[in-house]
């Protein structure tokens with residue numbers, strides 16, 4: 442792996458990352474995508490299970506279609522839960538793309554149903570996002586696509602085995618504008634003992 446592409450300290454990456462929702466049309470080359478995957482699989486993993494698997498989606502037409510399916514399933518599920526959040530309205534807008542026109546979607550999947558398989562995949566996701574940020578790429582978790590990506594016909598289309606579960610869809614691309622870290626509350630420490 443080309444170490445030179447990492448251009449930040451851990452502190453700069455952790456405190457500088459933010460979700461990116463506007464991307465340039467630039468594609469991402471294979472060595473870069475492989476470097477992101479290599480960072481992902483360095484995450485800690487319970488019982489050394491390494492349950493993660495990855496699907497890389499780069500076809501923009503496919504991403505559009507997946508976005509349309511995700512919007513329908515997200516709105517349906519929200520209605521079922523009687524959720525009435527103002528942010529949900531956008532999912533009914535025809536031009537809204539849940540993947541924000543990013544050139545690449547990396548779908549992190551768990552191949553086992555072990556107790557911590559999902560935790561392992563989220564740790565891999567964070568590694569990937571921090572590595573991407575340190576290389577000048579933007580990322581965003583797209584939780585709203587999880588249900589659609591776990592539908593059996595979509596899993597089949599993406600080459601995801603039936604027993605494998607989609608955990609963390611992450612979009613990646615060159616940011617088209619500036620984004621800044623959002624505010625956080627102070628850590629809530631329950632006790633120092």
Ligand SMILES: Cc1cc2nc3c(=O)[nH]c(=O)nc-3n(C[C@H](O)[C@H](O)[C@H](O)COP(=O)(O)O)c2cc1C
Nearest residue numbers: 458459460461462581582583584585586621622623
């Ligand atoms: C599990 C999870 C699901 C998320 N799903 C979405 C999503 O569907 N669409 C979106 O725009 N952002 C999504 N996000 C990004 C959050 O909105 C974002 O992380 C949060 O607002 C904090 O902002 P920051 O990432 O810039 O620090 C998700 C984040 C997480 C951790």
